[in-house]
Amino acid sequence: MPPEETGLTAPSAHAIQARVTAYWEAAGVVTRALETPATGEIFRFTEGPPTANGPPHLGHLAARTFKDLQLRYHRMLGDRVLTSKAGWDCHGLGVEIEIEKRNGLRSKKEIESFGVEKFAAECRASTLAVADVWRRMSGLLGYWLDYDHAYRTMDAPYIESVWWSLKTLFDQGLLEKGHYVLPYCPRCETPLASHEVAQGYKETTDPSVTVRFPVPRADSPARAMLVWTTTPWTLPANLLVAARADLEYSVVRTATGEELVLASAAVPRYFPEPPEIVDRFPGSRLAGTEYEPPFSAAGPGPGRYRVVLDDFVTAEEGTGLVHIAPSFGPDDQRVGAREKVGVFDPLDSRGVFGPAVPEAKGKSFKAADPLLTQALAERGRLYRSETLRHTYPFCWRCDTPLLYRAIDSWFVRTSRFTTALVRHNATVEWVPAHLRDGRFGNFLTEAKDWALSRNRYWGTPLPIWVCPVGHATCVGSFEELGRRAGSPLPTTFDPHRVETDRIHFPCPTCGQDARREPYTIDAWYDSGSAPFAQFHFPFEPGPFDPDEPLDYVAEGLDQTRGWFYTLLVLSTALFSRPAYRASLTNGMVLDETGRKMSKSKGNVLDPVQLLERLGADPIRWTLLSVDFTEPMRVGEPTIQKAAGRTLGTLANLVAFHLQNGRADDLPPALDRPIPSTLLDRWALARLEATREAVEAALEEYDPRPAATALRDLVDDLSTWYVRRSRPRFWGETTTEDRRAAHDTLSYALLGLARLAAPLLPFTSEWIHQEVGELTFEDASSSVHLAGWPETLADREPAIERGMVELRALAEVGRELRHRAEVKSRIPLEEFVRFGDPTPGLTALGPEGLQLLAEELNVRRVRHVPVADRPRFPDEEWVVREEEGVPQAALPRRPTPELKAEGLAREVGRRLQQTRKDLGLQPTDHVRVTVGASGDLLSAVRAGAARLARDLLADQFEVVDGEVAAGPATRRWDLDGVVLTASVARAVS
C-alpha cells in the first residue's frame, strides 16, 4: 500500500488542497457557506471590483487573503455577511485602449469611423474575458465569493444607481462644470483626475531652455529678460511674464556688452564668474515692462506681453522670471484670468500644433520642443539649452506624457467638503494605524476638486443635458429620462453612449432642445459607488443601509488614493457618514531580492501558476508571516521556507496522531475531555489561550498575532506535548492514560483546525475531516460551517507559566548532559536543582518534576539548598553556575545498573528497526533470538521481559555469543561489542 493511503506520511500542501477542493466541489460546501443566515449580526463588506481587463498579480493574493480570513471568521461567528458578491469594474480607459490596440485604432477619430456602437460592444465583450482567470485564481486561493451573481459596473441597474448618486450631488451643487487646467492625455484625448495622475509619475529627461525676452523700451532697466522653461512647446502660447514683487533682480552686463535681467539669487547659476552688475532692484519695479514675445502666433491682445507680479514665483529654479501660457498650467491660468489677457491654445485635441504656429505645424507637442528651440536659436533668442532629469506625469493607462491644459470639464466639488472627509476618516480604524493621520489623512486635507468627466466612449455616460442657453438638467433615473423625453424607455435600454446620446428633450427651464453633455465619467466613480450601486439602490429593496458604513475593506496600498478615496468621497457627499469602519492595507509585493515585479525584469510570478504548484495555504501563511504593512519580498524559496516549518510540522503531527489512533482503533474526542494529567491540562489550556489570542487579533483586524499564536501552539504540541506523551501513545502506560492522551490530542487538533480555518482554509479542513473521522463527503460537516468556538477549555495560568519554567529547566538539563557526554538514552540517577522550588514549579507539583525527570531520563529531580554545593564535587558532577551561584547539577556517569538498562534499550531500538525493515506492521507478533556477550549479555538478560513486551515477541531467547548466520540474522557493532539477532514473524 502506498504510504499516503496508510496515513503514515503527511501529505503535501498540494495533495491536501487537491483532496479538500474535490470535497468542497462535490459536496457543494462553498454554496452552503455563502448562504446568508436569516439572523445574526450584520457584517458589511464590499468586494473592491478588480478591473476586468487585466490579469491578477501576486499583490492581489495578499489583499484577498486578508479579506477572506475576515469573511470566514465572521461566517463562523454566524454573522450575516452583506455581501459576498464578487464584482467587476468594467468601464474605463484600460478597456478602451485594449480594444483600440486590437483593432489598430490610433485616435478618437478612428474610433468614430470604426463605429462607437461596435467599439462599445467589443469593450463589453472583452471585460469578462479575464474574469475567468480571476475566478480561477480565487478558487485556487480559496477566496469564497458569490461569482455567479457578481455585480458589474456596466450593467444598466448599476449605472442607474450611479446616475441617482450624480443627481444627488448635482442637486446639492456639488457637481458643476468648469474650465480649468487639467492633466490631459493627448493620446486618449481626455483629461485625467489627480488620483489617476498620481499613478503615473516617471523619471524622464526634458529640455531645459533659457530664452531672451527682449525689452524694446529705452527707459527700461534692461535690454532683455532671461526666462526659463522645461516646456519649450508652451512658448508660442506665451502671453505674460511673472516676477515676484519682493524678490531682488539684477541687471548683468555680459562680456559682449549685453544687458540681461534675472533674479539676483539665480545669477551664480548662470554666471560662474561673478559678472558685472549694472543694477539691482526689487521685482515690483519690473511690473508693466513690455517685451517682445518669443513667437508671434498668439497675436496682439489687451494687456499681453508685459511683466506682472505674483507670489508663486521663486528663484530656486530658473531665473525668477516665469513664462506664463494661460492655457497650459494651473498658475498660468489663474494669472492669465486675473490679468484678463485671454487664452491661446494652438494644439488640437491630440496635442498637435495647428497652422497658427508654422514652426511646429503638424507636430505633437513633445516633438515640437526641438523644432521650436531651433527656431529660437536661429533668431538669437536662445540663451542656453540643456536637459533636465526630473519626474513627470505619464498616462497611467497608455504611458503617454501628459500635458496640463485648460479644458471644459465637470467636477465633483470635493474641496467644499474636505472638513467632513477629514472628520469621517478620523473614525476609521486603519491597519496600519499611521495611515489615518499620515499619508491618507494628509491627502484628504489637500483634496482637490474631482475632475469627473472623460471625453471618451466606454463608461457611465454623464447624465446631464444642456440647452443652447446653458441650462443644465441632471437626470437621476431611467424613468425620469423617459418622462422628459416624452416616452418610456424600452425595458432593454442600454444606458451607454450610443443609446443615451440619441435622447434629447425640451429644457425644463426654457423649453429649448437640451442635448446630453458628450462625456463619460471617471471609472473610479463607478467603483466608489459599489456599496450601493451593486444593489440598485434606491430603486430596489436590498440590504444596503444608507446609514451604515462597511465594516471592513482591505486592498493594496495603491488603493488609498484610488478606491478607499472615492468610497469616502461618495459616502460623505451622499450619506454624510464614513465609508468603512476598518481598513486594512497591504504593502506592495516584491520579488525575493526586493525588486518590483515587472515584465521587463522577467521576475513576475504568475499567481495562478504559483497556487497550482505550491497550494494556497503555504502562500497564505507566507503573507501572514511577513510584515504585510511594508513592501513584502515574496519568492518561491520564501514561501517554502516560511510555510514549511509550521505547516509541515502540523501535517506531520496530524499524520502521527492518525497513525496511532487507527492502530488502536480509537475514535476522536469530539467533546471536551476532562483532563486528569498535568500534561493534558496544560495542552488544553494552551489551546484555549490560542483561541483567545486568535480571536482578539481577528477582532482587531490584524491577523499577524493570530498567525503567531497558531504557530506557537503547533510548536508546543509537537515539541512538548507529543514528545512527552510518546510513551503514553505507545501504550507503555495504562489503557486509560493511552485513551486520555489520544482524546486530548484529537480534541486539540480539532480545536486547532477550527481556529486556523479562517487563515488556512485547506489544511484546517483536512485536519477537521481526518482527525474527526469524517469522510470528505457531507457539506454540513465542513470545518467552515462548524462555527467559531466560544470556549475550548479552561485557562490554567499557573500551569502555563510553570511549564515555561519547566521547559527552560529541561534545556539546562540537556546542556549538562551534553557537557557530561552521556547520551540521553542512558538513564542517570538524578537531576539536582539548587535552591527552593519556584512558585511556577510548585504549581506543577510532583507531576511536573516527573515530566522533567522523563525528559532528562533521570530517576528523580531533587531540590537541595545552595549551601550544599560542596557536596557535588566537579569530578563526579557537572554543575551549572551563574555568577558563582549554583543552579543545577547532573552526575557525570550512570550507575552500572542504569548503564545496563541503557544498553538494553539500545538493543531494543535495533530490534525495533529490524521489525520495520522486515515490513512488519506495529501489531505483528514476532519470535526473537539475541546473541551477545559480557556486559551486553547481562544487560539484555536483565531487560528481557521488557524487551519482549515492547517488541511483541511471543518468544524471546538470549544466547551467549553470536546467533548463527542466516537470512534473518542481523549483526551490529555497539562500541566494539558484537550484537546479533534474528527476528521472524510469529505464526499465529
Next chain:
RNA sequence: GGGCCCAUAGCUUAGGUUGGCUGGAGCACCCGGCUGAUAACCGGGAGGUCGUCGGUUCAAAUCCGACUGGGCCCA
C-alpha cells in the same frame, strides 16, 4: 523641495505603546541525538555595535533629535 513609513543574526521575524532581568524564535550553517511522525522528529553550538551619531535617564533596541539607506506618496 514637502509628507508618511521602514531599518533587530546571511534570510524571515518577536519584543517597542508601559525604558529595567542574559534581545527571543524559525530557516540556512556546524556538531550531535533519535530511528514505529522517518523526503519526519529532537538537542547543542556558533552567529547580533538592535542602520549611524547625538540627547534625555541611575538605566535606551524601546523615548527625543539629526543623519544614512530603502519604500510609498505629493509638488
